[in-house]
Amino acid sequence: MSVTAARGFTAAGIAAGIKENGNPDLALVVNNGPRLAAAGVFTSNRVKAAPVLWSEQVLKGGQVSAVVLNSGGANACTGPKGFQDTHATAEKVADVLEGHSAGEIAVCSTGLIGVLLPMDKLLPGVETAAAQLSEHGGEKAAIAIKTTDTVHKTSVAQGDGWTVGGMAKGAGMLAPGLATMLVVLTTDADLDSETLDKALRVATKVTFDRVDSDGCMSTNDTVLLLASGASEVTPGYEEFAEAVRKVCDDLGQQLIRDAEGASKDIKVEVINAATEDDAVEVGRSIARNNLLKCAIHGEDPNWGRVLSAIGTTSAAFEADRLNVAINGVWVCKNGGVGEDRDKVDMRYREVHITADLAAGNESAVIWTNDLTADYVHENSAYSS
Amino acid sequence: MSVTAARGFTAAGIAAGIKENGNPDLALVVNNGPRLAAAGVFTSNRVKAAPVLWSEQVLKGGQVSAVVLNSGGANACTGPKGFQDTHATAEKVADVLEGHSAGEIAVCSTGLIGVLLPMDKLLPGVETAAAQLSEHGGEKAAIAIKTTDTVHKTSVAQGDGWTVGGMAKGAGMLAPGLATMLVVLTTDADLDSETLDKALRVATKVTFDRVDSDGCMSTNDTVLLLASGASEVTPGYEEFAEAVRKVCDDLGQQLIRDAEGASKDIKVEVINAATEDDAVEVGRSIARNNLLKCAIHGEDPNWGRVLSAIGTTSAAFEADRLNVAINGVWVCKNGGVGEDRDKVDMRYREVHITADLAAGNESAVIWTNDLTADYVHENSAYSS
Numbered sequence: 138m139s140v141t142a143a144r145g146f147t148a149a150g151i152a153a154g155i156k157e158n159g160n161p162d163l164a165l166v167v168n169n170g171p172r173l174a175a176a177g178v179f180t181s182n183r184v185k186a187a188p189v190l191w192s193e194q195v196l197k198g199g200q201v202s203a204v205v206l207n208s209g210g211a212n213a214c215t216g217p218k219g220f221q222d223t224h225a226t227a228e229k230v231a232d233v234l235e236g237h238s239a240g241e242i243a244v245c246s247t248g249l250i251g252v253l254l255p256m257d258k259l260l261p262g263v264e265t266a267a268a269q270l271s272e273h274g275g276e277k278a279a280i281a282i283k284t285t286d287t288v289h290k291t292s293v294a295q296g297d298g299w300t301v302g303g304m305a306k307g308a309g310m311l312a313p314g315l316a317t318m319l320v321v322l323t324t325d326a327d328l329d330s331e332t333l334d335k336a337l338r339v340a341t342k343v344t345f346d347r348v349d350s351d352g353c354m355s356t357n358d359t360v361l362l363l364a365s366g367a368s369e370v371t372p373g374y375e376e377f378a379e380a381v382r383k384v385c386d387d388l389g390q391q392l393i394r395d396a397e398g399a400s401k402d403i404k405v406e407v408i409n410a411a412t413e414d415d416a417v418e419v420g421r422s423i424a425r426n427n428l429l430k431c432a433i434h435g436e437d438p439n440w441g442r443v444l445s446a447i448g449t450t451s452a453a454f455e456a457d458r459l460n461v462a463i464n465g466v467w468v469c470k471n472g473g474v475g476e477d478r479d480k481v482d483m484r485y486r487e488v489h490i491t492a493d494l495a496a497g498n499e500s501a502v503i504w505t506n507d508l509t510a511d512y513v514h515e516n517s518a519y520s521s
Numbered sequence: 522m523s524v525t526a527a528r529g530f531t532a533a534g535i536a537a538g539i540k541e542n543g544n545p546d547l548a549l550v551v552n553n554g555p556r557l558a559a560a561g562v563f564t565s566n567r568v569k570a571a572p573v574l575w576s577e578q579v580l581k582g583g584q585v586s587a588v589v590l591n592s593g594g595a596n597a598c599t600g601p602k603g604f605q606d607t608h609a610t611a612e613k614v615a616d617v618l619e620g621h622s623a624g625e626i627a628v629c630s631t632g633l634i635g636v637l638l639p640m641d642k643l644l645p646g647v648e649t650a651a652a653q654l655s656e657h658g659g660e661k662a663a664i665a666i667k668t669t670d671t672v673h674k675t676s677v678a679q680g681d682g683w684t685v686g687g688m689a690k691g692a693g694m695l696a697p698g699l700a701t702m703l704v705v706l707t708t709d710a711d712l713d714s715e716t717l718d719k720a721l722r723v724a725t726k727v728t729f730d731r732v733d734s735d736g737c738m739s740t741n742d743t744v745l746l747l748a749s750g751a752s753e754v755t756p757g758y759e760e761f762a763e764a765v766r767k768v769c770d771d772l773g774q775q776l777i778r779d780a781e782g783a784s785k786d787i788k789v790e791v792i793n794a795a796t797e798d799d800a801v802e803v804g805r806s807i808a809r810n811n812l813l814k815c816a817i818h819g820e821d822p823n824w825g826r827v828l829s830a831i832g833t834t835s836a837a838f839e840a841d842r843l844n845v846a847i848n849g850v851w852v853c854k855n856g857g858v859g860e861d862r863d864k865v866d867m868r869y870r871e872v873h874i875t876a877d878l879a880a881g882n883e884s885a886v887i888w889t890n891d892l893t894a895d896y897v898h899e900n901s902a903y904s905s
Contacts, residue, residue, distance in 0.1 A: 181833075182829060182832035182833055183831075183832040183833070183834075183838075183840060184828045184829055184840045184843070184856070185832075211825070213825060213828075214824075214825055214853065214856055214857055214858070215857055215858065216841070216855065216856060216858070218857075219857070249825065250823075250824075250825020250826070250828065250829065251824060251828075251853065251857075251858055252858070253858070427811070427892075427896075427900070428900050431896070431897050431899075431900035431901040432900065434897065434901045435900075435901025435902050437901065437902070439634075440598075441595070441597060441598055441633065441634025441635040442634070444568045444598050444634065444635075445566060445568055445597075445634065447567075447568060448566035448567040448568030448569075449565075449566055449567070450567075456567060456568045456569070457600070459568075469598065469635065471600065472568070472598055472600065473598055473599055473600030473602075473603070473635075474598070474599065474600070474635055474636075474637070508811075508897055509897055510894035510897045510898065512811075512815070512897075513815050513818065513892055513893055513894045513897060514894065515815075516811070516812050516815035516816065516819075517815040517816060517819025517821065518819050518821070
């Protein structure tokens with residue numbers, strides 16, 4: 138279903154030969170209208186890949202007729218040549234699709250940083266992909282953008298006469314602002330780019346931005362939302378925004394469940410914070426604590442590491458009023474020893490850490506993973 | 522030589538039975554004067570262990586007659602009872618040493634967070650240690666404060682007629698502000714507590730504070746500097762401060778070399794920064810990037826991960842002017858591909874990453890380690 142669940146979109150995914158192992162590595166998503174409205178959110182990393190610099194400009198116009206995505210190379214830190222390659226890719230897509238302008242083609246790349254793309258394979262690949270564009274191509278497109286992902290990720294939410302669908306990739310370098318991920322969402326709702334932009338920013342702030350697998354922020358993160366208007370239905374803003382949030386949340390959860398080397402999905406819930414920002418800051422600090430992530434891997438409810446992580450933040454709290462629960466057992470009460478830690482059952486994949494700051498009424502959830510030897514193995518061998 | 526290299530100090534290290542495996546776990550360092558001047562620097566973690574809260578108060582008086590240190594338990598997040606235990610430990614030392622006040626006894630603890638200390642073993646241990654105090658006890662004291670350290674750490678610097686010596690422990694939870702470490706430095710120089718404080722703060726800022734093994738800040742970090750005045754020599758400030766910095770630097774290097782599970786010591790040198798703060802911020806961001814740390818473990822000169830780490834900071838730089846060298850090979854030039862990465866020889870334990878921000882004339886060095894499966898193993902099994 139993926140990006141072709143909504144009417145007005147066609148997609149394709151093929152193997153262009155960018156990846157040496159011959160796996161699919163090029164995806165094309167085309168908006169056939171009647172509308173070409175679009176919004177985008179990009180990495181907050183100040184070292185931005187060429188396709189991010191390109192697509193940011195494209196999105197300023199609020200119109201996107203197609204997105205071309207490649208795995209097998211991030212085209213990041215590749216200098217002027219890298220940017221020329223992105224430009225040439227957009228031109229090629231515009232040529233092949235006919236009647237399109239390169240300025241309305243978004244480009245996304247993912248893979249190793251610091252390597253130029255094999256344009257002699259990529260450009261012919263665009264022709265092959267264009268020839269295979271189909272209303273059933275969403276699944277293949279989702280498969281073609283995988284890097285170390287073990288599964289492809291898609292999601293769909295249905296409105297009353299309209300649909301939001303999407304695909305995502307990402308398994309490592311996952312951190313706020315956004316994760317190393319590419320996401321394309323599509324809808325056949327009849328909405329303008331301003332409305333899409335508002336709904337997308339609200340949704341990503343509480344979904345993808347709160348996924349922090351390994352604290353490492355990518356140079357290539359891109360989330361795009363394209364609207365075709367093909368349903369001829371204009372939903373109410375709240376209803377539409379909720380559908381977008383739901384699809385983003387679902388895709389974000391799929392990213393966490395497929396994170397590199399992870400054996401545990403950890404829901405860090407911060408409650409009774411003075412502000413939502415405090416809750417997010419504390420949640421991220423806990424989610425990024427390597428020692429805690431190792432302990433969770435060892436099924437060890439080592440709450441002292443939660444407190445030491447909270448202590449590094451600027452959030453409002455008093456150390457002797459902090460409470461921490463792991464899987465519902467309040468192992469830390471008032472900053473000290475609480476219920477018996479042996480009561481904590483950590484056999485399952487999902488682990489729920491609750492940090493009670495006892496400082497207000499705000500809360501936030503950050504998702505992360507455990508730190509494992511498999512993560513080390515996968516990431517010590519990735520580029521070699 | 523350790524803490525007894527300087528005249529006027531005695532020390533001991535014994536097995537009190539705090540550690541279940543029977544290893545040494547209690548150390549005592551006594552300043553026999555004539556001066557009892559002292560300074561201290563403590564963790565900036567807002568969740569502070571009971572001994573830190575106690576010793577911060579003691580140091581406000583500028584006088585320390587003895588330091589009692591235990592491994593086998595951090596006495597952190599242990600509530601009012603934990604603080605009472607620290608107080609009782611100081612009282613016991615004051616009693617046993619005679620003529621001392623508990624208000625001049627500093628207490629340090631290290632080990633698992635969230636567990637009360639076995640006072641029935643610790644208090645008799647203080648008597649045993651006091652009976653073994655010796656001018657040659659520095660080595661034994663250094664051994665007794667080890668936790669996951671594989672070696673004990675000591676260092677000495679000689680002045681003209683005076684000496685600075687010290688011991689340190691620490692192997693995990695190493696991060697700025699300070700590392701999970703206990704450090705006791707002693708000197709027989711005849712100096713007041715204000716001078717000691719100034720020299721100690723200057724030294725820790727550029728040594729221990731720039732050691733960041735795993736980004737995790739402890740609840741117990743303590744660095745103490747005690748002066749006996751027994752040499753009857755008052756060195757010039759610059760000369761003395763340099764000796765303190767030298768001992769701190771040496772001990773900091775020993776901490777990095779013994780970091781849990783590490784196979785590489787990584788010197789992150791940031792050059793041509795607009796400000797020293799920028800250089801430190803960028804250095805820490807690189808040092809805390811798990812993906813880069815895994816790559817270094819795999820002897821992979823994956824400079825893209827260095828750039829993606831720099832990009833998350835607020836330091837002054839232009840992405841297309843950044844240069845990165847790994848072991849002297851400039852693999853990234855002007856934000857793009859530089860020299861052939863195959864030229865980088867990464868067979869040795871020490872790895873040198875140079876990040877050139879091309880934004881000014883300031884620089885800083887941060888030391889870190891690689892991320893290994895052994896680190897995960899050691900820290901997933903620590904408390905269970």
